[in-house]
Amino acid sequence: MNARDVVITGVGMVSSLGDGLEAHAAALADPARVNIDAESFAPYPVHPTPTLEYDRQIVKKLDQKQMEPWQRLGTYAAGLALEMAGLKGDKERLSNMLMVVAAGGGERDYAVDGQILTQMPKEASPGVYLNERLMGDLRPTLFLAQLSNLLAGNISIVHGVTGASRTFMGEEQAGVDALRIAVERIRARQGDSFLVGGSFNAERPDSLLIWAMGRMLRKGAHVPVWSRKDDPGFMLGSGGAFLVLEAREVAAARGAKPLAVIADIEARRSRRAPGAVAASLMDCLAAAKPALAGKKVAVLSGATGVAPITDEELSAIRAVLPDAPVRATGTRLGHMIEAQFPVGIALAVQALQSGALFPAAANSPDEAPSTAAPEAVAVTCVGHQRGEGLAVIVKAD
Amino acid sequence: MKDTQGRPVIVVTGMGLVTSLGQGKADNWAALTAGKSGIKRIRRFPVEGLKTTIAGTVDFVPAEPFCAAQLSENFARIAAQEAVSQAAIGRKGDFPGPLFVAVPPVEIEWPQRLKVALAAAAPGDVTYADLLRVAENAEFRPWHDLFLFGTVADRLADSFGTKGSPISLSTACSSGATAIQLGVEALRRGEADAALCIGTDGSVQAEALIRFSLLSALSTQNDPPEGASKPFSKNRDGFVMGEGAAALVLETYASARARGATILGVIAGCGEKGDGFHRTRSSPDGAPIIAALRAAIADAGVTPDDIDYVNAHGTSTPENDKMESLGCMTVLGERMKSVPISSNKSMIGHTLTAAGAVEAVISLMTLAHQKIPPTINYAVPDPAIPLDVVPNVAREAKLRRVLSNSFGFGGQNTVLVFATEPTA
Numbered sequence: 098m099n100a101r102d103v104v105i106t107g108v109g110m111v112s113s114l115g116d117g118l119e120a121h122a123a124a125l126a127d128p129a130r131v132n133i134d135a136e137s138f139a140p141y142p143v144h145p146t147p148t149l150e151y152d153r154q155i156v157k158k159l160d161q162k163q164m165e166p167w168q169r170l171g172t173y174a175a176g177l178a179l180e181m182a183g184l185k186g187d188k189e190r191l192s193n194m195l196m197v198v199a200a201g202g203g204e205r206d207y208a209v210d211g212q213i214l215t216q217m218p219k220e221a222s223p224g225v226y227l228n229e230r231l232m233g234d235l236r237p238t239l240f241l242a243q244l245s246n247l248l249a250g251n252i253s254i255v256h257g258v259t260g261a262s263r264t265f266m267g268e269e270q271a272g273v274d275a276l277r278i279a280v281e282r283i284r285a286r287q288g289d290s291f292l293v294g295g296s297f298n299a300e301r302p303d304s305l306l307i308w309a310m311g312r313m314l315r316k317g318a319h320v321p322v323w324s325r326k327d328d329p330g331f332m333l334g335s336g337g338a339f340l341v342l343e344a345r346e347v348a349a350a351r352g353a354k355p356l357a358v359i360a361d362i363e364a365r366r367s368r369r370a371p372g373a374v375a376a377s378l379m380d381c382l383a384a385a386k387p388a389l390a391g392k393k394v395a396v397l398s399g400a401t402g403v404a405p406i407t408d409e410e411l412s413a414i415r416a417v418l419p420d421a422p423v424r425a426t427g428t429r430l431g432h433m434i435e436a437q438f439p440v441g442i443a444l445a446v447q448a449l450q451s452g453a454l455f456p457a458a459a460n461s462p463d464e465a466p467s468t469a470a471p472e473a474v475a476v477t478c479v480g481h482q483r484g485e486g487l488a489v490i491v492k493a494d
Numbered sequence: 495m496k497d498t499q500g501r502p503v504i505v506v507t508g509m510g511l512v513t514s515l516g517q518g519k520a521d522n523w524a525a526l527t528a529g530k531s532g533i534k535r536i537r538r539f540p541v542e543g544l545k546t547t548i549a550g551t552v553d554f555v556p557a558e559p560f561c562a563a564q565l566s567e568n569f570a571r572i573a574a575q576e577a578v579s580q581a582a583i584g585r586k587g588d589f590p591g592p593l594f595v596a597v598p599p600v601e602i603e604w605p606q607r608l609k610v611a612l613a614a615a616a617p618g619d620v621t622y623a624d625l626l627r628v629a630e631n632a633e634f635r636p637w638h639d640l641f642l643f644g645t646v647a648d649r650l651a652d653s654f655g656t657k658g659s660p661i662s663l664s665t666a667c668s669s670g671a672t673a674i675q676l677g678v679e680a681l682r683r684g685e686a687d688a689a690l691c692i693g694t695d696g697s698v699q700a701e702a703l704i705r706f707s708l709l710s711a712l713s714t715q716n717d718p719p720e721g722a723s724k725p726f727s728k729n730r731d732g733f734v735m736g737e738g739a740a741a742l743v744l745e746t747y748a749s750a751r752a753r754g755a756t757i758l759g760v761i762a763g764c765g766e767k768g769d770g771f772h773r774t775r776s777s778p779d780g781a782p783i784i785a786a787l788r789a790a791i792a793d794a795g796v797t798p799d800d801i802d803y804v805n806a807h808g809t810s811t812p813e814n815d816k817m818e819s820l821g822c823m824t825v826l827g828e829r830m831k832s833v834p835i836s837s838n839k840s841m842i843g844h845t846l847t848a849a850g851a852v853e854a855v856i857s858l859m860t861l862a863h864q865k866i867p868p869t870i871n872y873a874v875p876d877p878a879i880p881l882d883v884v885p886n887v888a889r890e891a892k893l894r895r896v897l898s899n900s901f902g903f904g905g906q907n908t909v910l911v912f913a914t915e916p917t918a
Binding site for chain 1 (some may be wrong): 503521539540542543544581599601602604607608609610612613616618619620621623626629630634635637638639641642643644647648651652656658659662663664665666672676679680682683685701704705706707709751766767768769770771772773774786806857897900902904905906907909
């Protein structure tokens with residue numbers, strides 16, 4: 098049996114610049130526009146969550162209350178994607194739709210943590226004190242807001258997507274693997290229709306703590322990810338993206354118009370060492386050559402700003418695609434960890450649909466202007482610690 | 495060899511197991527068939543003030559630093575080593591296929607958090623701003639990698655030399671089964687001839703236990719510890735947390751035969767179904783569980799009448815055991831009253847993220863030995879569950895196909911069908 102084409106029929110996206118593809122196209126058209134909160138988590142700036150009318154996608158207030166911000170962002174973006182695909186409320190189809198979600202977890206009660214950390218060292222029996230405080234002060238439902246697979250669980254409850262879900266973890270590469278597995282399953286007839294994506298809340302001091310420990314966060318002024326040699330690292334961004342993927346024939350049978358086609362997807366793991374990321378991306382690009390051949394190509398990079406992998410990525414892209422204009426989503430929207438790759442793909446669909454790549458970021462000498470309408474968008478994602486991915490998204494003829 | 499749907503037959507050629515009952519398949523099998531319990535009083539942290547003070551901890555595996563992330567990695571490594579050695583596949587550090595690991599979503603823990611707070615030496619009340627101020631201290635640097643969700647899989651990929659991008663996953667308490675399902679699918683797609691599938695969980699620490707406790711999910715019948723987990727009994731009152739890991743080497747039948755590997759069993763089918771009813775509870779009509787069971791049986795190309803034994807999810811919570819029983823009785827019909835069903839969790843507790851993989855290994859051992867491990871602590875039958883739960887004593891039986899159920903928070907329902915080696 099021939100492998101099936103995988104088309105994208107719905108895209109939902111949320112970031113510090115707004116919600117929905119059109120809002121992003123409008124915001125990104127201004128090369129200088131970014132939304133930065135440099136105060137709340139100083140010295141670490143973040144791209145914060147925009148004001149969203151959650152009621153539009155998460156009708157019940159009780160459901161909103163049962164989620165922490167990362168789950169609300171994801172459930173909202175998932176609703177946008179289903180809406181665009183024309184599947185919102187289509188009980189029959191949604192009850193068979195499968196999910197692969199890339200998720201982190203966590204979210205804590207900061208007040209409770211602070212009180213415990215203040216008092217615990219003064220206690221004669223710190224462990225007993227910890228038990229008492231956690232038993233007395235933790236909200237029982239907080240656990241459910243912390244579990245990785247409960248983003249998928251909430252999407253099932255709120256939107257009725259109940260085929261079956263799988264949640265991938267593992268930071269940026271979880272987003273790459275989620276897309277790849279969904280695509281391969283559709284191609285191999287192991288599923289017809291998938292909702293795939295992830296979300297991330299940047300405004301979390303407990304999560305900032307982990308990246309700060311690894312010295313992965315940039316502290317200085319906001320500059321393009323390509324230009325962070327003075328203080329390499331990422332600025333986290335709140336947001337998320339979900340995509341509806343279907344076998345071409347399945348979309349056609351229900352009269353849905355494909356927005357774009359996933360022509361190739363590559364996931365790699367290199368043993369990180371100087372040059373390893375460049376080599377790994379070159380390998381991805383070589384594998385994707387047939388999908389890129391003869392097309393006007395643009396690149397949407399998920400680069401972090403972490404050294405030396407950000408330079409290595411750019412050099413690999415330039416070596417293989419010297420004429421392709423490159424844009425880093427992280428410069429404009431911040432770095433979204435598990436959601437970074439799905440966000441790149443969402444913006445690739447926007448570029449193909451509108452026939453224009455958004456302009457180079459202000460003060461970004463590494464991003465050349467683009468005039469031609471892209472026919473293929475190469476979306477890259479290099480994890481800050483591990484994992485390399487590439488997708489080639491092409492026009493839906 | 496192809497299955498009834500024209501796909502490669504997937505077999506298991508290596509298995510490894512760590513639970514509170516011991517390290518390795520042999521010790522575990524001896525204990526499981528003797529009806530021994532691995533549940534004991536928690537010694538790893540103070541239990542004063544807790545409603546539940548027992549767990550099936552694995553106390554014989556060291557970890558440095560001692561935390562769920564490191565413990566889970568160490569369990570997985572031990573199980574994987576046993577599985578890969580048994581399969582005698584590839585070369586040392588060069589496993590010829592992808593890695594799928596179910597890992598617990600565990601965060602930075604209190605000992606580490608407290609060290610950061612002490613380093614911050616805040617004059618007044620500690621806030622996260624204080625923690626962030628000292629986060630870049632050199633002493634904390636290793637904790638970045640330690641507490642990333644992708645680290646366990648990455649380190650295992652390094653050690654075992656698996657191919658491609660290793661996948662870390664969670665489907666809550668069905669995670670271990672999902673890891674196996676992902677492996678089966680990859681081999682059916684022809685992406686590789688072998689896959690390494692692992693479920694691991696070493697997350698018995700104070701906050702994790704308290705979180706489950708606050709959801710009223712845990713048994714509070716602490717005395718005696720080994721009596722607390724009593725699946726299908728009328729007086730069951732919650733699950734007991736357990737720890738452990740299991741690893742399985744999956745191969746296509748053709749590949750296993752070609753290299754002369756010993757085939758330990760067949761993974762005949764996988765089924766799953768989501769449930770959007772509630773974050774922790776199943777749809778009251780059991781429809782998603784029923785759908786998952788039917789999907790697995792159909793995927794195996796058999797009928798409910800072909801199922802000889804059910805390795806239950808059997809958590810010992812009032813809700814799970816009732817719904818699981820309803821699901822099995824609906825799908826297998828009147829015949830279910832005489833189909834044995836038993837819960838390994840009566841002895842090892844609920845190994846959470848690892849459970850689906852742990853119970854897959856035990857299901858395959860059950861087939862290999864033609865002997866069913868019992869449901870222990872079965873003294874007060876629940877009239878609402880009129881099933882043959884293989885009470886208290888292991889039993890020999892003629893078995894060709896086993897169902898293994900895994901259900902989890904967030905509407906996760908995964909069912910696997912195992913079979914003895916094909917005779918074609």
